[in-house]
Amino acid sequence: MAPHVALVSFTGFRIREEEMLELGMTLPGLRGRAEAIGRLPSLGLLTLAGMTPPAWTCSYHEQGVEADSLLERVLAEKPTLVAISALTASINDAYLFCGRIKQAGVFVVLGGLHATTRPQEASRHCDAVVIGEGEPVWHQLLADARSGELKQSYRARLAFDLANAPIPRFDLLGSERRSRLTLQTQRGCPLACEFCGASRLLGPFREKPVAGIERELSEVARLSGRHIVELADDNTFAGNRDLDSFFETLAASGIRYFTEVDWRVGVRPEVVERLAGSGCVQVLVGVESLAHSYRGMGAKRAEPSVIMDALSAIQQTGVAVNGCFVVGSDGETRKSIEELGRFILESDLADVQLTLQTPFPGTALYHRLDASGRLLPDRDWSYYTLFDVTYRPQAMCPDELQRAFVALVRRVFDEEASQRRSSIRRAVWRRHPRLGSCESELCFDS
Numbered sequence: 001m002a003p004h005v006a007l008v009s010f011t012g013f014r015i016r017e018e019e020m021l022e023l024g025m026t027l028p029g030l031r032g033r034a035e036a037i038g039r040l041p042s043l044g045l046l047t048l049a050g051m052t053p054p055a056w057t058c059s060y061h062e063q064g065v066e067a068d069s070l071l072e073r074v075l076a077e078k079p080t081l082v083a084i085s086a087l088t089a090s091i092n093d094a095y096l097f098c099g100r101i102k103q104a105g106v107f108v109v110l111g112g113l114h115a116t117t118r119p120q121e122a123s124r125h126c127d128a129v130v131i132g133e134g135e136p137v138w139h140q141l142l143a144d145a146r147s148g149e150l151k152q153s154y155r156a157r158l159a160f161d162l163a164n165a166p167i168p169r170f171d172l173l174g175s176e177r178r179s180r181l182t183l184q185t186q187r188g189c190p191l192a193c194e195f196c197g198a199s200r201l202l203g204p205f206r207e208k209p210v211a212g213i214e215r216e217l218s219e220v221a222r223l224s225g226r227h228i229v230e231l232a233d234d235n236t237f238a239g240n241r242d243l244d245s246f247f248e249t250l251a252a253s254g255i256r257y258f259t260e261v262d263w264r265v266g267v268r269p270e271v272v273e274r275l276a277g278s279g280c281v282q283v284l285v286g287v288e289s290l291a292h293s294y295r296g297m298g299a300k301r302a303e304p305s306v307i308m309d310a311l312s313a314i315q316q317t318g319v320a321v322n323g324c325f326v327v328g329s330d331g332e333t334r335k336s337i338e339e340l341g342r343f344i345l346e347s348d349l350a351d352v353q354l355t356l357q358t359p360f361p362g363t364a365l366y367h368r369l370d371a372s373g374r375l376l377p378d379r380d381w382s383y384y385t386l387f388d389v390t391y392r393p394q395a396m397c398p399d400e401l402q403r404a405f406v407a408l409v410r411r412v413f414d415e416e417a418s419q420r421r422s423s424i425r426r427a428v429w430r431r432h433p434r435l436g437s438c439e440s441e442l443c444f445d446s
Ligand code: SF4
Pocket: 188, 189, 190, 191, 192, 193, 196, 197, 198, 199, 234, 235, 262, 286, 297, 300
């Protein structure tokens, strides 16, 4: 029998705070976004599947189903190895699952951002931990699992060259409909915002060569037929790649894409003037905090008015902007949160994302708050959802910050405000050179 690896993703969206959960289910602007994010597959695991040797068989599963049934499905495949990727908020569930896989006598390996920053903790629950990127160690890990000699941990000696990135195995998603598939054009970010775990933990900033992007685009188009792609980038356009070939490749593929950029795109004519023509329909941009400038922001640090002017320039081209705000940084008060609400409601942003500042392990923010004894001891990893307070704020008490955040979410995502943003979004997309009657399928709140 061929050896088999079952890939299991514990990387979905999670909400713990009850009132937030209720808001997430009742406010249309929030519900649509949560569903859109929750439907994105784990690109990391599908990429590992893409580089699995042909002698192996592969399957892909997601945490979304009840734990017993997930376990039953995975074990029914009689895997040689179960490989799990998990985010911090879901790590406790992943640990429980690992324990049950081990009990069944099957090797289990754990990777992802959390395991990378907490390898010793993770190794108490699984047979092996992948520290950092999975691609460079994947073949060795599979060979060791097959020979029954897994090592306790695997860590790449060199950063993975994205020129060698395989085509992710989207076919493993089966016939289940996904509104968007994902594609990575770069990894990491040259900046290092204090709260950001994505920018450095998996190695230095790198860009994927255009030839690889082109290959993946064809596969995505072949499989999805809908040509809607979420670029799984941390900060597209932050590097020095040749923009001509990049934009030409995206435009020629016929896709419409969503991505993450920083606000400086709005003041770079060589980018902003070609975004919409390349198929970009929405960019997610961190405005971050009005109360505080984070360390490590580098050239991204600017006055809010400068940032908002740049975002308006992007929207003028037909590309909608989803402005992201982080609440609870040092200096935040009830008053500053109220002012943030007013600022957002008066802005012309086509979409908004609000999260509570969260000190994910491995980030500079985590180290600073930990060193000053400000992490709340009664908040385990399951609180690291982006919607729960996990540390003592500087100028408020934790409950006060939580209540102010929930009130802000209610205000920013109420019916009237959400409808206003929908109208702004429609007006922006009417200016888009490549959108027409298909506009409605891009809306989150439909
Ligand atoms: S610009 Fe964005 S991706 Fe880059 S470090 Fe800051 S938060 Fe992270």
